[in-house]
Amino acid sequence: xxxxxxxxxxxxxxxxxxxxxxxxxxxxxxxxxxxxxxxxxxxxxxxxxxxxxxxxxxxxxxxxxxxxxxxxxxxxxxxxxxxxxxxxxxxxxxxxxxxxxxxxxxxxxxxxxxxxxxxxxxxxxxxxxxxxxxxxxxxxx
Amino acid sequence: xxxxxxxxxxxxxxxxxxxxxxxxxxxxxxxxxxxxxxxxxxxxxxxxxxxxxxxxxxxxxxxxxxxxxxxxxxxxxxxxxxxxxxxxxxxxxxxxxxxxxxxxxxxxxxxxxxxxxxxxxxxxxxxxxxxxxxxxxxxxxxxxxxxxxxxxxxxxxxxxxxxxxxxxxxxxxxxxxxxxxxxxxxxxxxxxxxxxxxxxxxxxxxxxxxxxxxxxxxxxxxxxxxxxxxxxxxxxxxxxxxxxxxxxxxxxxxxxxxxxxxxxxxxxxxxxxxxxxxxxxxxxxxxxxxxxxxxxxxxxxxxxxxxxxxxxxxxxxxxxxxxxxxxxxxxxxxxxxxxxxxxxxxxxxxxxxxxxxxxxxxxxxxxxxxxxxxxxxxxxxxxxxxxxxxxxxxxxxxxxxxxxxxxxxxxxxxxxxxxxxxxxxxxxxxxxxxxxxxxxxxxxxxxxxxxxxxxxxxxxxxxxxxxxxxxxxxxxxxxxxxxxxxxxxxxxxx
Numbered sequence: 001x002x003x004x005x006x007x008x009x010x011x012x013x014x015x016x017x018x019x020x021x022x023x024x025x026x027x028x029x030x031x032x033x034x035x036x037x038x039x040x041x042x043x044x045x046x047x048x049x050x051x052x053x054x055x056x057x058x059x060x061x062x063x064x065x066x067x068x069x070x071x072x073x074x075x076x077x078x079x080x081x082x083x084x085x086x087x088x089x090x091x092x093x094x095x096x097x098x099x100x101x102x103x104x105x106x107x108x109x110x111x112x113x114x115x116x117x118x119x120x121x122x123x124x125x126x127x128x129x130x131x132x133x134x135x136x137x138x139x140x141x
Numbered sequence: 142x143x144x145x146x147x148x149x150x151x152x153x154x155x156x157x158x159x160x161x162x163x164x165x166x167x168x169x170x171x172x173x174x175x176x177x178x179x180x181x182x183x184x185x186x187x188x189x190x191x192x193x194x195x196x197x198x199x200x201x202x203x204x205x206x207x208x209x210x211x212x213x214x215x216x217x218x219x220x221x222x223x224x225x226x227x228x229x230x231x232x233x234x235x236x237x238x239x240x241x242x243x244x245x246x247x248x249x250x251x252x253x254x255x256x257x258x259x260x261x262x263x264x265x266x267x268x269x270x271x272x273x274x275x276x277x278x279x280x281x282x283x284x285x286x287x288x289x290x291x292x293x294x295x296x297x298x299x300x301x302x303x304x305x306x307x308x309x310x311x312x313x314x315x316x317x318x319x320x321x322x323x324x325x326x327x328x329x330x331x332x333x334x335x336x337x338x339x340x341x342x343x344x345x346x347x348x349x350x351x352x353x354x355x356x357x358x359x360x361x362x363x364x365x366x367x368x369x370x371x372x373x374x375x376x377x378x379x380x381x382x383x384x385x386x387x388x389x390x391x392x393x394x395x396x397x398x399x400x401x402x403x404x405x406x407x408x409x410x411x412x413x414x415x416x417x418x419x420x421x422x423x424x425x426x427x428x429x430x431x432x433x434x435x436x437x438x439x440x441x442x443x444x445x446x447x448x449x450x451x452x453x454x455x456x457x458x459x460x461x462x463x464x465x466x467x468x469x470x471x472x473x474x475x476x477x478x479x480x481x482x483x484x485x486x487x488x489x490x491x492x493x494x495x496x497x498x499x500x501x502x503x504x505x506x507x508x509x510x511x512x513x514x515x516x517x518x519x520x521x522x523x524x525x526x527x528x529x530x531x532x533x534x535x536x537x538x539x540x541x542x543x544x545x546x547x548x549x550x551x552x553x554x555x556x557x558x559x560x561x562x563x564x565x566x567x568x569x570x571x572x573x574x575x576x577x578x579x580x581x582x583x584x585x586x587x588x589x590x591x592x593x594x595x596x597x598x599x600x601x602x603x604x605x606x607x608x609x610x611x612x613x614x615x616x617x618x619x620x621x622x623x624x625x626x627x628x629x630x631x632x633x634x635x
Binding site for chain 2: 041042043044045046047048052113114115117118121122124125
């Protein structure tokens with residue numbers, strides 16, 4: 001069974017194959033993270049989500065040299081505008097690879113903390129929204 | 142006209158033993174405080190209550206404040222069996238109030254709680270830790286503001302008909318605190334240290350509308366969560382036993398000749414104390430008692446505090462334990478209480494519908510107790526024996542007896558009066574040889590032999606022999622030949 005990260009990533013890949021440009025993909029990636037924030041913040045607070053997101057950016061950066069700390073927001077909450085801006089300046093391939101790695105690491109970190117079943121339970125609404133639909137038929141955002 | 146009173150429903154908490162202590166469950170719509178110092182088990186109890194009580198029709202909201210970070214709380218709480226991830230975000234919602242609380246504005250905190258209650262309409266509300274709300278209050282010096290906040294919160298929850306739990310780190314009941322005044326229920330949890338032992342204790346200091354069981358009740362936290370050991374219910378033994386005379390139904394002791402000595406066996410529902418020095422054969426007699434039941438298809442329970450229960454009482458008892466006909470109460474836990482063992486015994490008796498119970502031995506039992514319970518061992522034991530009697534079982538307890546030839550006693554605890562029957566085993570020395578003798582000291586409301594009989598122990602168990610008619614002063618340890626003496630059995634003991 002595909003993990004939450006894999007299912008969302010699969011959906012993003014289909015969109016890339018369908019010809020979406022970098023800005024559209026970046027917008028979609030940010031909407032995924034807004035939904036992750038919306039799913040988790042009521043439980044662990046916006047600061048809690050931002051702290052986990054920041055840690056995952058740090059871990060992801062090791063394999064994606066183009067990402068710099070300048071792109072990272074503050075500790076209070078995720079700076080979605082800065083995140084989208086940073087992604088939009090990259091190639092589609094870079095955005096896709098970085099997003100996949102970031103999401104994978106985020107799910108791994110969350111799973112390390114609260115286990116597989118609770119992670120899947122909390123992220124289920126995000127997965128339901130972002131892993132369904134036919135990318136080819138969906139209009140790019 | 143007869144007044145129609147509001148009916149208070151009592152919720153079954155799902156926490157073993159807690160409903161008994163609460164007086165039948167938790168009053169619905171009550172406003173409760175779970176108080177105690179850090180590490181006392183407050184958050185675990187709150188989660189166990191929530192996961193047990195929450196259903197799709199009776200949903201719960203758990204507000205986390207500035208205490209334990211929610212991620213860590215969920216990480217640790219899911220280690221317990223009661224944690225059901227499928228309930229999260231369906232019948233249970235966790236809501237973080239940390240950022241609102243950090244502002245120190247109680248109105249904002251109340252606003253968030255109100256909004257969440259309106260949105261989710263929970264039947265159960267938990268605020269953890271409520272102490273953090275109070276400490277974060279900008280107007281901490283203003284008693285009125287805090288009191289107003291609590292009153293408004295209490296009013297809100299009552300209006301929304303939510304059973305509410307405020308979890309707070311409090312250290313002393315004597316703290317002047319408006320929260321305690323407003324609360325309908327106050328559950329204190331503590332860890333009590335004495336010497337090297339630590340025992341968890343719970344007390345219901347307040348529960349409006351119902352009679353709780355007063356006192357400090359021990360509890361444990363293990364993989365299943367909190368388990369409270371409520372005092373076993375005690376009714377007068379005479380009332381509890383069947384209306385027919387117990388002496389008409391008797392159980393075989395499983396030792397040839399012993400039933401005759403007891404006037405036909407041990408009366409059903411009686412408690413028997415087998416007292417004797419180390420190695421005299423008490424455990425073997427206890428094993429024979431269980432085996433005799435097993436041969437008749439009866440089930441039994443054993444709480445063994447010294448020996449391995451399925452090794453040292455012979456092959457027959459091992460087989461009965463292996464087949465499940467004899468249940469074993471786990472006595473290996475550290476710092477047990479008499480209430481804990483009582484509860485485990487009674488649970489096992491009910492599970493197996495057992496008729497025979499062995500406690501081997503009271504001496505080992507006392508050693509297994511946490512130091513804090515040893516001073517009350519006699520009283521607690523009396524309560525346990527009475528509680529066991531209410532189940533209708535027949536109980537055999539062994540007691541280590543120091544061989545003191547100038548002092549004839551049957552139990553170091555003064556517990557002899559607790560039991561309906563007593564068998565005493567002693568060592569005597571005859572011609573430079575250590576021999577064993579046994580006598581029936583008492584069988585309540587029944588005739589029995591007064592003989593002091595020799596007995597031996599071999600591969601088949603206890604073999605009762607003849608009286609040493611040639612000797613007198615056996616219990617004094619220095620028997621003398623006394624030809625011409627003979628015993629006339631059949632005395633009656635009331």
